[in-house]
Amino acid sequence: MNRIWPLTLRGTGALLLAVACFVFAGQLGVSELVYFALLLLAVLATSLASLYLVRRADAVRRTIGTDVAAVGRTSIVSVQVNVRTALPMPPGRWEDSLPHTLSGEASGVFPALASGLRADDRTVRLSYPITGVHRGVRPIGPLRITSTDPFGLARRRHVLRARTSVTVVPPVVDLPPISNLSGATGGILQATAEQPGQGADNLIARPHVPGDSMRRIHWRATAHRDELMVRQEEQEAAPDATVVLDRSLLRYASEALRAPGADPGFETAVTMCVSAATRLMRDGYVVEVIDTDGVPLTDPLGGDDVGEVDAMLTVFASITATRDDHLGGLPAQFTGATMGPLVLIVGRFDAADAALLAPVAHRSSLPALFAVAPVGDALDAAAAAGWRCATIDPEADLATAWHAVSDRGVSHVYG
Structure with missing residues (x-):
């Protein structure tokens, strides 16, 4: 069914049956069909009211198992959803929107809930894996929850627009040591020496360049190379x-x-x-x-x-x-x-x-x-x-x- 249409297939059938009862009641003169049609409409109205008046998802909070996600690596996203409902809530569906920098199965069955009005008593915990696809900083969300009434006649889609930014960093390849x-x-x-004259084995000679102090001239290397050389510590x-x-x-x-x-x-x-x-x-x-x-x-x-x-x-x-x-x-x-x-x-x-x-x-x-x-x-x-x-x-x-x-x-x- 169309996502905008608030009735399930069962609810749509009940509505069509109610309309048919009104039509045939007038043509056949059976007043009981009118009462039956009104009953069906009342049940549909009650189903919609139970979803839109006494049930709502209040907040969502996400945490990621690692500080950042990395390209090619898998992390776990934990989701907490606070739901208020005065009536029992049958199982539904949930789906979290992922950016193009991430991949994963961010959907599943939303569990059934008993009746209750306190949000802290109705915290639903979900989790799903994500894998970094591309570098970038992108948000996860919104979270969409599709729920139905206890009779399965009406459907409501809750959209929790709170988003959580996820940083996907480049992978670090384990390179061999040098x-x-x-x-x-x-x-x-x-091991080297800081001062000229100390640790002579660690001293090397290099050609003189403008700005070098004359006190650093390496006379032995200069005589050997026949060009001006200076001391250089490693x-x-x-x-x-x-x-x-x-x-x-x-x-x-x-x-x-x-x-x-x-x-x-x-x-x-x-x-x-x-x-x-x-x-x-x-x-x-x-x-x-x-x-x-x-x-x-x-x-x-x-x-x-x-x-x-x-x-x-x-x-x-x-x-x-x-x-x-x-x-x-x-x-x-x-x-x-x-x-x-x-x-x-x-x-x-x-x-x-x-x-x-x-x-x-x-x-x-x-x-x-x-x-x-x-x-x-x-x-x-x-x-x-x-x-x-x-x-x-x-x-x-x-x-x-x-x-x-x-x-x-x-x-x-x-x-």
């Missing part, structure tokens, strides 16, 4: 690492600007970004996650703090592409810097980009580049410049791609 690269990356296994424990996410719309589909989850390529880049940042933090690094213009996308991560990871994921739940392209300005941000691991995630990547980024690779102890859509031999050119490269697409195994950066060169990784 502990086997700790010596190359300046990782947590290295990184301490808990060194810095940087993860750069290129969000330029020029490198992704136009849908990446519209809403989270719209472009599979951009979603792959976001997932790789948060997964790499989490992995580096667990390996003992203080991780800074930035855009290509140098602006931090979230607070630095450090100390294996789960709360910091959750805060980062919440930020990335709603992040989208931008119209600006700052990839060409990335080398200027690291001029004169000596960094630990540098992870760069880009979308479309061509030979011109590889040439622009060539100077950056030599500033990092572990320069890793992940491209969603490399063009031609762009990654070969980047690898020749010192980058450790891997190709990822929306179907790629990101853990395999991450492991591939341990070998210098290019690794094309597909799902």
Whole structure:
């Protein structure tokens, strides 16, 4: 039956029978049919009154089993509904509206209730599973409850418009540790000295650049290399690492600007970004996650703090592409810097980009580049410049791609 029509199939039949009784009572002259028709109408009116006058759903409250939902993971939504009814309430149906960022069976049988007028005595508890489909912050609701009267003649649809916002964060892929690269990356296994002259085994020499103090000149290395060299202390424990996410719309589909989850390529880049940042933090690094213009996308991560990871994921739940392209300005941000691991995630990547980024690779102890859509031999050119490269697409195994950066060169990784 039409949802607007307040009578069930049984109630509609009773109404038609009442009308037929009125018609045949006049034609056949049987007055008893009139009384029977009036009785049917009275029962229908009572059924409608029992639904609209003495029964109502007052409030709904939802809680989610986890603080946030994640793409590809299942959470449980618990729903509490307060219902007032002066008459017994037979079983009905309920349905909760889910946004496109979630999937699940948000419907079922609404249980029968005994009579009562106190809302706190009539709390119905429901639950259903949800699975994250796309990133984003979207509301669940409204909740619709379809109930009938005790005779099953009339139907009412309660709409509880209270909504509950649900944050769907990107998934964090469990990447393998880079502990086997700790010596190359300046990782947590290295012990260093702060002052020149202490711990000589930890001192290295590098070419002199303008601004270096003359007191830091390494005379032995200068004589050996026949060029001016200065002392440089290696990184301490808990060194810095940087993860750069290129969000330029020029490198992704136009849908990446519209809403989270719209472009599979951009979603792959976001997932790789948060997964790499989490992995580096667990390996003992203080991780800074930035855009290509140098602006931090979230607070630095450090100390294996789960709360910091959750805060980062919440930020990335709603992040989208931008119209600006700052990839060409990335080398200027690291001029004169000596960094630990540098992870760069880009979308479309061509030979011109590889040439622009060539100077950056030599500033990092572990320069890793992940491209969603490399063009031609762009990654070969980047690898020749010192980058450790891997190709990822929306179907790629990101853990395999991450492991591939341990070998210098290019690794094309597909799902």
